[in-house]
Amino acid sequence: MTRNARAGEPPTFATHECAVAEEAEIANRSRLAWKEEQLRVWDLLQLFTPWLLLTISTAIYFSWVLPASGEHFLPEGASVLGLVAVSVPWVLFGHTLPIRKRTLRPVSAGFFLAGLLALCVTLMAYSDIFLVFTIAGFFHAYLLRPWPLGVLGVLATSVALNGSAMRVWADPTPGTLAEFILIVAVQTAAIGVGILLTARSEPEERKREKLVERLEAALHENAGLHAQLVAQARESGAQDERQRLAGEIHDTLAQGLAGIITQLQAAERSARVRGESEEHVARALRLARSSLTEARRSVRALAPQELGRAHLPDALRTLTERWSRDEGMSAQMEVTGTREPLSPAIEVSLFRVAQESLTNVAKHADASRVGVTLSYTGTEVLLDVRDDGRGFAKGVGTGFGLTSMRQRIRGVGGHIEVQSAPGEGTSVSVRVPAIAPGGPRAQGETDR
Numbered sequence: 001m002t003r004n005a006r007a008g009e010p011p012t013f014a015t016h017e018c019a020v021a022e023e024a025e026i027a028n029r030s031r032l033a034w035k036e037e038q039l040r041v042w043d044l045l046q047l048f049t050p051w052l053l054l055t056i057s058t059a060i061y062f063s064w065v066l067p068a069s070g071e072h073f074l075p076e077g078a079s080v081l082g083l084v085a086v087s088v089p090w091v092l093f094g095h096t097l098p099i100r101k102r103t104l105r106p107v108s109a110g111f112f113l114a115g116l117l118a119l120c121v122t123l124m125a126y127s128d129i130f131l132v133f134t135i136a137g138f139f140h141a142y143l144l145r146p147w148p149l150g151v152l153g154v155l156a157t158s159v160a161l162n163g164s165a166m167r168v169w170a171d172p173t174p175g176t177l178a179e180f181i182l183i184v185a186v187q188t189a190a191i192g193v194g195i196l197l198t199a200r201s202e203p204e205e206r207k208r209e210k211l212v213e214r215l216e217a218a219l220h221e222n223a224g225l226h227a228q229l230v231a232q233a234r235e236s237g238a239q240d241e242r243q244r245l246a247g248e249i250h251d252t253l254a255q256g257l258a259g260i261i262t263q264l265q266a267a268e269r270s271a272r273v274r275g276e277s278e279e280h281v282a283r284a285l286r287l288a289r290s291s292l293t294e295a296r297r298s299v300r301a302l303a304p305q306e307l308g309r310a311h312l313p314d315a316l317r318t319l320t321e322r323w324s325r326d327e328g329m330s331a332q333m334e335v336t337g338t339r340e341p342l343s344p345a346i347e348v349s350l351f352r353v354a355q356e357s358l359t360n361v362a363k364h365a366d367a368s369r370v371g372v373t374l375s376y377t378g379t380e381v382l383l384d385v386r387d388d389g390r391g392f393a394k395g396v397g398t399g400f401g402l403t404s405m406r407q408r409i410r411g412v413g414g415h416i417e418v419q420s421a422p423g424e425g426t427s428v429s430v431r432v433p434a435i436a437p438g439g440p441r442a443q444g445e446t447d448r
Helices: 012-069 073-101 106-126 128-134 136-141 147-165 174-274 279-300 305-309 312-327 344-365 400-410
Strands: 330-336 369-376 380-387 415-420 426-433
Touching: 012 073, 012 106, 012 128, 012 136, 073 106, 106 128, 106 136, 106 147, 128 136, 128 147, 136 147, 136 174, 147 174, 174 344, 174 426, 312 330, 312 344, 312 369, 344 369, 344 380, 344 400, 344 426, 400 415, 400 426
Parallel strands: 330 369
Antiparallel strands: 369 380, 380 426, 415 426
């Protein structure tokens, strides 16, 4: 391996930096995952609990309590249904939408809780089953800020819940009142402590959650920069090697062939003067000129000829159409997203993978249709080659062609995945970073 070729390998510090970033990401996720999950579950509980409790209460009332009491739907059932109909928009516009839009304010939240408790007390006058719906007040109290207002909300909910359940308002005896006050005090203290602790810890948890999001975004950006660094390092080394080979070809093969042509031209003139046969000399002259043309082509372009004449999407379309004609098989080429210029190394790698995949389809797949899709997503470029052929079992597709494709894509910081099963066709999916070229598109050497 030459010095210039080794220059194409990624620097050690970049690899180390990527490994450290990955370890940091894993450590942060494992340390904070359970806290994030707690916050997510609690948010969902606050959002959906009133709806769940209202649905359960209403369903049990109309399916069991009302028929069991012997009452007709009118007038009691109609009244309860009307109160439920009022509760639905009250919960929607006072609780659900403000939470979803993050527009919940202390005054509006307190007003909503007061209206909610009024509806619950009215519903509990018809049936105790709506005690279940009243529990939603405790969940909403956690949203009230500052925390003393939340504790007051718990107290109000507890008074409404236990006052209706214990019939304190209908028959207030000293024993009933003492029991009622004790239950309300214990319930308010128990739930209020939770509100106090949540008020102190939740802001820190929210800040930590945002910090984790920013950290993950930074790590993702670092991973993209690392992939770009690897690709640029490899491309730089490959470019140096191309320049070295081009110089050697120009200084040896091309100049030697030019000298042969000069000598043969002189021999041709001598043969014409002496009247000798020119057949062999003319043949050697044609061969030498052909070799010189090939040497110059190698100097100018060490990439596929299709990419020398067109950009990647057009080159892939030309490749697919020509392959379809040659193989007599239906093949469709599709491009999605906004086309962007790519590094020559990435374009060559994608083109070669598509070429090798189509070759494999022709050799092994026995397919009737093939689809090639090139997708520009902004930060990445995706290439998919799919066929409806015979497929292969897991572990079978380990030939030289697939190995070469994996090495080529890995060399530009990408990833390739081959999916197949017997009778279900084969899919080759490639993902590479969308790295723009560092200079003009054609950076090949010209004939000197």
